[in-house]
Amino acid sequence: MRERIEKALRKSDAEYTEIRIESLASSWAEFRGEELDSIGSSKALGGIVRALVKGGWGYATFNDLSSLEDRVKEACESARLVGREESKFAEVEPVVDETTATLEKDFRKISLSEKKSVIEEYNRVILGYHDKIETSNVGYSDSFRKVWYGNSEGTYIEDERPDAGVRLSATAREGDNVQRGFESVAGTAGFQVIEGLQEKAEAAARRSVDLLSAPPVTGGRYTVIINPRLAGVFAHEAFGHLSESDFVYENERLKELMVLGKRFGSDILNIIDDGAIPGLRGTHTYDDEGVKTRKNYLIKDGILVGRLHSRETAAKMGEEPTGNARAIGYQHQPIVRMTNTYIDKGHATFEDMIRDVNLGLYAIDMVGGQTSMEMFTFSAAYGYMVRNGKIGELVRDIVLTGNVFETLMNIDMIGDAVELPPVGGGCGKGAQAPLPVALGGPYIRIHEVVVGGRQQ
Amino acid sequence: MIVNRLIEKAMEKAHGAQASLGQSESTSVSFENDKLKSVRSSQGTGMSIRIIVDGKIGSSHTTDIDDVDGVVARALEAAEFGSPAHFEFPGPQQGPDVKVYDHAVVPVTKEEMVRIGEEMMTLMKEYSPHILVNARASRGVSSIEFANSAGMAYSTETTNFGVGVDGQWIRGTDILMAGHGFGWKKREIDHVEVAKKAIKLFKMAENIAPIKSGDMPVVFTPEGVRVLLLALILGFDGKNVFLGSSPLAGKLGEKIADEAFALTDNPLLDYAGGSSTYDGEGVPHQVTPLIEDGVVKNFLYDLDTAGRAGTETTGNGIGCSPTNLVIKEGDTPFEEMVKNTREGLLVHNVLGLGQGNPISGEFSVNVQLGYRIEKGDIVGRVKDVMLAGNTYDALKNIAAIGDKAEWAGGSLLTPPIQIARLSVVAK
Numbered sequence: 001m002r003e004r005i006e007k008a009l010r011k012s013d014a015e016y017t018e019i020r021i022e023s024l025a026s027s028w029a030e031f032r033g034e035e036l037d038s039i040g041s042s043k044a045l046g047g048i049v050r051a052l053v054k055g056g057w058g059y060a061t062f063n064d065l066s067s068l069e070d071r072v073k074e075a076c077e078s079a080r081l082v083g084r085e086e087s088k089f090a091e092v093e094p095v096v097d098e099t100t101a102t103l104e105k106d107f108r109k110i111s112l113s114e115k116k117s118v119i120e121e122y123n124r125v126i127l128g129y130h131d132k133i134e135t136s137n138v139g140y141s142d143s144f145r146k147v148w149y150g151n152s153e154g155t156y157i158e159d160e161r162p163d164a165g166v167r168l169s170a171t172a173r174e175g176d177n178v179q180r181g182f183e184s185v186a187g188t189a190g191f192q193v194i195e196g197l198q199e200k201a202e203a204a205a206r207r208s209v210d211l212l213s214a215p216p217v218t219g220g221r222y223t224v225i226i227n228p229r230l231a232g233v234f235a236h237e238a239f240g241h242l243s244e245s246d247f248v249y250e251n252e253r254l255k256e257l258m259v260l261g262k263r264f265g266s267d268i269l270n271i272i273d274d275g276a277i278p279g280l281r282g283t284h285t286y287d288d289e290g291v292k293t294r295k296n297y298l299i300k301d302g303i304l305v306g307r308l309h310s311r312e313t314a315a316k317m318g319e320e321p322t323g324n325a326r327a328i329g330y331q332h333q334p335i336v337r338m339t340n341t342y343i344d345k346g347h348a349t350f351e352d353m354i355r356d357v358n359l360g361l362y363a364i365d366m367v368g369g370q371t372s373m374e375m376f377t378f379s380a381a382y383g384y385m386v387r388n389g390k391i392g393e394l395v396r397d398i399v400l401t402g403n404v405f406e407t408l409m410n411i412d413m414i415g416d417a418v419e420l421p422p423v424g425g426g427c428g429k430g431a432q433a434p435l436p437v438a439l440g441g442p443y444i445r446i447h448e449v450v451v452g453g454r455q456q
Numbered sequence: 457m458i459v460n461r462l463i464e465k466a467m468e469k470a471h472g473a474q475a476s477l478g479q480s481e482s483t484s485v486s487f488e489n490d491k492l493k494s495v496r497s498s499q500g501t502g503m504s505i506r507i508i509v510d511g512k513i514g515s516s517h518t519t520d521i522d523d524v525d526g527v528v529a530r531a532l533e534a535a536e537f538g539s540p541a542h543f544e545f546p547g548p549q550q551g552p553d554v555k556v557y558d559h560a561v562v563p564v565t566k567e568e569m570v571r572i573g574e575e576m577m578t579l580m581k582e583y584s585p586h587i588l589v590n591a592r593a594s595r596g597v598s599s600i601e602f603a604n605s606a607g608m609a610y611s612t613e614t615t616n617f618g619v620g621v622d623g624q625w626i627r628g629t630d631i632l633m634a635g636h637g638f639g640w641k642k643r644e645i646d647h648v649e650v651a652k653k654a655i656k657l658f659k660m661a662e663n664i665a666p667i668k669s670g671d672m673p674v675v676f677t678p679e680g681v682r683v684l685l686l687a688l689i690l691g692f693d694g695k696n697v698f699l700g701s702s703p704l705a706g707k708l709g710e711k712i713a714d715e716a717f718a719l720t721d722n723p724l725l726d727y728a729g730g731s732s733t734y735d736g737e738g739v740p741h742q743v744t745p746l747i748e749d750g751v752v753k754n755f756l757y758d759l760d761t762a763g764r765a766g767t768e769t770t771g772n773g774i775g776c777s778p779t780n781l782v783i784k785e786g787d788t789p790f791e792e793m794v795k796n797t798r799e800g801l802l803v804h805n806v807l808g809l810g811q812g813n814p815i816s817g818e819f820s821v822n823v824q825l826g827y828r829i830e831k832g833d834i835v836g837r838v839k840d841v842m843l844a845g846n847t848y849d850a851l852k853n854i855a856a857i858g859d860k861a862e863w864a865g866g867s868l869l870t871p872p873i874q875i876a877r878l879s880v881v882a883k
Contacts, residue, residue, distance in 0.1 A: 040515035043530075056493070173701070375840060453820055
């Protein structure tokens with residue numbers, strides 16, 4: 001493949017050209033209710049050429065590899081149509097490297113029938129948990145991606161990116177009241193990651209039944225304590241996206257708002273994105289521009305100290321590339337993305353956090369989150385009211401919202417241990433979703449969080 | 457034809473099979489931060505096979521159209537312990553006429569799309585030079601060949617064209633993001649009109665209008681109607697109904713909404729995003745009323761789910777999802793809804809939709825782009841506001857339905873809808 005890529009790269013007359021080819025083998029199985037709903041496998045091979053001329057980009061994506069050289073010419077032609085200024089692209093040392101994935105239990109060697117039987121067991125656990133369980137949705141999926149990357153500067157990288165996960169969803173029903181309990185586990189280490197999850201399946205089932213008798217949270221402003229899994233979503237939505245430099249690099253007003261050295265939180269707040277932590281879903285040795293990943297502080301001691309870059313945004317902002325140019329697959333160009341994002345540990349304990357709360361909310365686990373840069377939401381799977389320093393009743397339908405310029409400042413306590421739970425799902429940006437990322441943090445406490453819901 | 461070879465190969469061992477081959481090419485241009493950023497061209501191929509062996513289904517997909525033997529072998533492996541089939545592949549049937557191909561899309565050049573983007577961007581800049589603008593245009597042509605072992609076969613060519621523009625306006629620490637876009641299967645899109653709609657959203661947002669927490673009437677623009685629709689899309693999914701996870705299970709014939717409310721799945725609207733003659737299982741498409749006069753009329757089914765539920769497919773395969781959703785027009789002009797509101801909210805776009813328990817009907821969302829209505833006027837944009845309610849309660853509580861339906865994206869045609877009371881929590 002190397003020879004083929006390098007030969008095609010020589011056909012380019014652009015200032016910079018890269019070719020990324022990927023093969024993807026995936027399989028899935030899904031139960032809905034008592035029956036298997038779908039099972040199968042898929043194979044894909046495709047690539048993208050990216051060419052840079054006078055600051056303009058041309059992209060050509062394809063499944064047909066036989067016309068690779070024509071696709072290079074096409075990308076160059078497109079780039080020429082776009083380019084009208086001087087190209088800026090951060091220098092990096094060319095690298096030749098090959099990385100292979102180590103899978104403890106290689107899911108490619110496990111039969112579809114075994115994959116099916118593992119989730120069949122989880123499905124049985126959910127359906128058998130309680131007579132109020134109406135139905136279930138239990139899915140397994142895996143993918144093994146091989147990436148061949150070469151660019152016109154001499155970089156050539158082969159990389160392997162495995163991912164396997166299970167979704168466990170239980171639906172409980174009582175009349176018109178339909179509640180869901182959800183758990184997911186995913187990881188890059190192999191099939192063993194998704195084995196032995198009976199307890200998780202039971203937890204999803206138990207939650208769906210428990211939520212039947214939980215009232216929706218009453219809307220209002222609360223002091224909120226969030227658990228590590230939700231803290232990760234918070235870090236990702238509240239601040240992570242705003243630190244992606246493609247939002248900032250050509251935006252003079254946002255540059256002023258996001259100037260390095262500006263205070264965003266109190267001294268106890270540290271937010272980090274690190275694409276080099278072994279074993280996490282957002283981890284790679286190199287990003288999709290061939291730049292080595294690394295640990296990047298975004299907020300240190302409450303102060304904005306860094307941001308995430310591609311080679312283009314780094315050059316245009318006069319900063320260093322950070323290894324955060326990522327693409328979800330061969331149909332897409334790399335854009336600035338997070339990898340593994342977390343809030344670093346502080347000194348507080350959970351008991352410290354609830355002790356002096358008269359009326360608050362303890363929000364647990366994530367459903368998701370979304371941001372429009374300034375305002376953001378993050379949703380908890382479930383939670384409890386906190387009354388007079390004690391955990392109170394279970395509540396449901398918890399969606400929290402915040403404003404990046406206020407909410408981070410309102411964090412007043414940070415727990416003393418970081419967790420980065422191996423959950424499934426991923427991040428969406430533009431047309432690219434879901435991208436595997438990891439999220440985490442310690443328990444954190446935030447004041448004055450607006451929580452949606454009906455009022456009393 | 458490749459699909460016939462797939463079927464032949466599969467039928468050496470299978471009892472039934474369907475195969476499809478898809479090919480596509482597309483080009484698009486993208487403007488970012490006030491300037492042309494990139495031009496993309498894409499070429500794609502893929503083929504899928506779904507087979508039944510001894511009453512069990514297996515499926516497989518590949519991008520390698522030479523790998524007929526491999527893709528069939530993998531589907532056979534899956535079918536060995538596959539999901540039970542509750543249907544047989546349908547025989548030849550003639551589908552209805554619906555336009556999905558426009559010759560005018562094919563020759564659209566990159567240069568023409570660049571000009572479209574530039575014109576939209578210029579209009580936005582003329583309104584306000586402070587808005588940082590992104591714009592895009594795209595065209596595409598795709599083809600599908602389909603065949604099954606019962607003799608059904610068709611091939612079809614589809615075109616796609618779309619444009620969009622959005623912008624970001626920062627004042628102090630206030631970041632306002634708004635935009636508009638439209639895409640369908642026809643070249644004919646007035647991009648000037650698209651830009652004007654985006655500009656109108658900015659104009660209404662020039663002032664920030666704080667709002668107090670409380671219950672109040674809420675008007676949803678056609679785009680905003682998605683907030684109410686998500687629960688219905690999940691609720692009318694025949695599989696969710698069969699499995700009992702839909703709150704609508706068992707409610708066929710029951711009144712669940714105001715009698716002015718009607719919702720239809722319509723795949724036969726010429727050039728609409730979700731339109732085509734056949735569904736993904738070779739079943740002719742049909743118009744399916746879901747709610748009429750507030751009463752549940754039908755759910756959406758594919759072949760297998762219909763078999764499980766003991767009913768007929770509605771041509772929504774594979775997956776029981778809607779094609780194009782159409783909400784019936786009412787009799788209240790949008791201006792009148794606003795004029796009749798003393799204190800309320802106009803909702804256009806939200807954050808966090810679906811990130812709760814959407815099938816229950818509950819929603820709790822941040823109003824990303826919404827406006828305060830005060831004494832019959834839209835007075836400005838709201839911020840840091842959560843809107844919460846339940847779709848099924850809201851549908852019984854409709855105050856007015858607009859007299860003019862508009863496309864929100866390429867596959868939802870709806871008038872604005874006013875709900876009498878929803879809960880608003882402000883900072």
